[in-house]
Amino acid sequence: MRKLLLSTTIAATLAALPAVADTLRVGVATAQTGALAYADVPVSVGMHLAVDEINAAGGIGGKVTIELIEKDVRSDAAQTSIATQELVDQGVSVIVLPCDSDPALAAIGVISSAQIPAISTCASSPTLPMIGGEYMFSNFPGDNVQATVSAQWAWDQGHRSAYIIYSPDTQYTTMPLYFAEVFEKLGGAMAGQATNTIGQQDFSAIATTVAALDPQPDVIMTSAYEPDFPSMIKALRAAGVTGQIIGSDGIDSPTTFSLGDVAEGLVFTTAGHPTPGSSLETFNTAYEAARGESPETVFSAVGYDLIKVLEAAVLAVDGSTEPTALRDAIANLENVQGATSLITYKGTDGMPVRQVSLIRVKDGDRELLGQPSPDAALIPAPRMQ
Numbered sequence: 035m036r037k038l039l040l041s042t043t044i045a046a047t048l049a050a051l052p053a054v055a056d057t058l059r060v061g062v063a064t065a066q067t068g069a070l071a072y073a074d075v076p077v078s079v080g081m082h083l084a085v086d087e088i089n090a091a092g093g094i095g096g097k098v099t100i101e102l103i104e105k106d107v108r109s110d111a112a113q114t115s116i117a118t119q120e121l122v123d124q125g126v127s128v129i130v131l132p133c134d135s136d137p138a139l140a141a142i143g144v145i146s147s148a149q150i151p152a153i154s155t156c157a158s159s160p161t162l163p164m165i166g167g168e169y170m171f172s173n174f175p176g177d178n179v180q181a182t183v184s185a186q187w188a189w190d191q192g193h194r195s196a197y198i199i200y201s202p203d204t205q206y207t208t209m210p211l212y213f214a215e216v217f218e219k220l221g222g223a224m225a226g227q228a229t230n231t232i233g234q235q236d237f238s239a240i241a242t243t244v245a246a247l248d249p250q251p252d253v254i255m256t257s258a259y260e261p262d263f264p265s266m267i268k269a270l271r272a273a274g275v276t277g278q279i280i281g282s283d284g285i286d287s288p289t290t291f292s293l294g295d296v297a298e299g300l301v302f303t304t305a306g307h308p309t310p311g312s313s314l315e316t317f318n319t320a321y322e323a324a325r326g327e328s329p330e331t332v333f334s335a336v337g338y339d340l341i342k343v344l345e346a347a348v349l350a351v352d353g354s355t356e357p358t359a360l361r362d363a364i365a366n367l368e369n370v371q372g373a374t375s376l377i378t379y380k381g382t383d384g385m386p387v388r389q390v391s392l393i394r395v396k397d398g399d400r401e402l403l404g405q406p407s408p409d410a411a412l413i414p415a416p417r418m419q
Contacts, residue, residue, distance in 0.1 A: 056093075056099065057098065057099050057100070057355070058094065058100045058344065058348055059101050059103060059127055059355070060100060060103065060127070060128050060130060061103050061118070061122070061124065061126035061128070061129045062081070062102050062104040062121075062129075063114055063118050063130065063131055063141070064078060064105075064107060064130060064132050064155060065109040065133065065134075066078065066104075066106040066108075067106055067108050067109065068108045068110065070137070072259075072260060073133040073156055073284075073287075073331075073333045074132055074133050074156075074333075076329065076331050076333040076337065077155040077337035078337060079329075079334050079337065080321075080335055080336060080338035080339075080340075080341075080373070081130070081338065081340060081341050082337075083320070083321060083324060083334075083337075083338055084337070084341035084342060085102060086324075088341070088345060094348045094349060094353070095348070095349055097353055098353050100344070103121060103124060103126060105117040107132055109134075110137065111136055111137040111139075112140065113137075114137040114138070114140045115141050115143070115144060118131070118145065122148045126150065127150065127355040127356070128152070128153070128344060129145065129150055129153075130153055130155060131154045131155070131157070132155060132157070133154065133156040133157055133333075134154075134157050134204065134206060135159035135162045136204050136205060138152070138154040138157050138162060138166070138170070139165055142165065142166050142167065142170070145166065145167075145169050146166075148357075149361075150169065150357040151171065151360050151364055152171065153171045153172065153340060153344075153364075154170075154173060154174070155173055155174075155333075155336065155337065155340060156172075156173060156174040156283070156305070156336050157172050157174065158172065158174045158176055158180065158206060158209075158283060160176040160177060160178050160179075160383075160385050161416045162384070162385075163384025163385060164416050168361070168365075170384055171364055171365075171384045172385050173336060173343065173386065174283070174305060174336065174386070175283075175303070175386075175388055175389070176385045176416075177206065177208075177212055177257070177282075178212045178414045178415075178416060179385075179408060179413055180209065180282055180283065180390055181210070181212035181213040181282075181414070182216050182408040182412050182414070183303055183390045183392055183406055184255065184280050184303050184392065185213050185216035185217040185222075185255075186406070186408060186412065187404070187406075188217065188252070188253045188255075189217065189220040189222060191278070193252035194221075194222055194223060195223045195224070195225045195249070195251045195253070196213070196222055196223075196225060196255060197227065197228075197244055197247070197251040197255075197277075198210035198211070198213060198214050198224070198227045198228075198254075198255050199227070199230060199240060199254065199255075199256040199258065199266065200229060200256065200257065201230050201232055201258065201262075202229060203231055203232040206257060207259075208257070208417075209282055210227070210255045210257055213255045213280075214227070214255075216414060217253075219412060225247055225250075225251040226244075226247065228243065228244075230258065230266070232262065233262065234262055235265055236269075237265055238269050240266075240269070241266075241269040241272065241275060244273070245270075245275050250275060250276060250277055251277050253277055253278045253279075254270060254275065254277050255279075255281075256279075256280075256281060257282040257284060259284030259285055259287075260285065260287060260290075263281065263285050263290070264289060267279060267296055267300070268293075268296055279299075279301070280300075281300060281302035282303055283302065283305060285302055286302065286393070287330070288330045291395065291398050292398075297395045298396070299394065299395065299396075300394065301393065301394045301395075302392075303390050303393075304390075305335070305336050305374050305388070305391065306332050306335060306373070306374030306375060306389060307393060307402045307405070309402065309405075313372070313373055313374070313375070314332075314335055314374050314375075316373075317335050317338060317373035317374075318335075332391075335374050336373075336374065338372065338373045339372030339373055342370055342372050342377075343364065343367065343370055343372070343377060343379075344360075346363075346367050346370045347360050347363035347364045347367060350366070350367065351363045364379055365380070365384075367379045367380060368380045372388075374388065375388050375389035376388065390405065390408070391404075392404050392406070
C-alpha cells in the first residue's frame with residue numbers, strides 16, 4: 035500500500051512539473067517570396083543567426099536547442115492560414131507569422147484553436163493582438179507609436195500643415211491616420227488627404243493635387259512601401275511638391291537608398307540604428323563576420339530579436355516548451371535585450387514596448403535624427419479600419 039501511495043505521489047509531482055524538451059520547435063510561416071519578402075527574407079537571416087548562436091552555446095539555458103521549421107507563405111493570406119495549420123499539425127510550440135497584419139490575422143482561427151503563441155516578424159498595426167486575441171503578439175513598434183514619433187518631430191521642426199496619403203487596403207497602410215491625429219493634437223492643420231490602392235503604379239493625379247495646393251503642405255506623410263512608394267515619391271517630386279516627405283518602417287530597404295536625389299531628405303521611422311557601442315552595432319559586426327557582408331536593413335536584427343524573445347520565454351519557464359506556458363511567459367517578459375533595443379511585453383496587449391529610431395536619408399545613407407520616447411498622452415488608441 036505504501037508503495038502504491040508513493041508511486042501515486044511521484045506521478046502527481048511529475049505531472050505538476052513544467053514540460054521540458056530538448057528542442058524548441060518553432061514553426062516559421064513567413065513570406066520568402068512576394069511583396070513582403072523585402073522584410074521577411076532579412077528577418078529569416080537574423081533568426082538563423084540567433085538560432086546558430088544559441089545552439090552553438092548548448093541551447094537555451096544549456097539544454098534546449100531550437101529547430102526552425104519553415105514554410106513560404108508567398109505573401110498570401112490564405113496560404114498563411116494553410117501553412118500555419120500544417121505547422122500546428124507538425125507539433126510546433128510557437129508560430130512565427132509574416133511581416134504584415136493582414137496575412138498574420140488570417141491565421142487567427144488556427145492559432146486560437148490550437149492555443150499556440152504566434153508572433154508576427156514585424157507587423158506593426160496595434161490592432162493585430164487586439165483582433166488576434168491573447169495568443170497573438172507582434173515584434174515591432176506599433177504604428178500609433180511610430181506615427182507619434184514622426185508627428186512630434188515634424189511639429190518640432192516648425193512644420194504646421196500636413197497632407198496624408200494612405201491606403202485602406204491593409205491595416206499597416208493606414209498609419210497616416212494616426213499621424214494626422216497626433217499632428218492635430220499638437221496644433222497642426224491638415225491640408226488634405228488622399229487614398230491609394232496597394233500595387234498602384236500611377237500617382238500623378240495625387241501628386242498634381244498636392245502640388246496645386248496654395249500654400250503647399252509643409253509635410254506629406256505616407257506608409258506606402260515598395261513597389262508603391264518609389265513611384266509615389268517620384269511622382270510627388272516631378273509634380274513640384276517640395277514639402278518634407280515622411281515615411282515609415284516599410285521603406286527601410288535598399289530600394290529607398292538607391293533612389294538618388296528624389297529620396298534626399300526623406301525621413302522615416304524604423305526599429306533601430308547602430309549608434310557607437312550599441313547592441314545593434316555589435317549585431318552588425320557579428321552579422322558581417324558570419325556572412326561576409328553588412329546587413330542592408332534593420333529587419334535582420336528584428337529577426338534576431340524575435341529569437342531572443344523566445345529564448346527569454348523558455349528560460350522564464352525553466353526550459354518548458356509547452357505552448358500555453360510560453361504564451362504566458364512572453365506576455366510577462368520585461369527588458370529582453372535584443373539587437374535593436376530592450377523589449378518589454380509585460381503590461382501591454384501584445385505590442386512590445388521598444389525603441390523607435392527616426393532616420394533621414396542623406397547622401398544615399400542613413401542619418402540618425404533621434405531615438406525619442408514619445409509622450410504616452412499623445413499616442414492614439416488602436417483604431418479598426
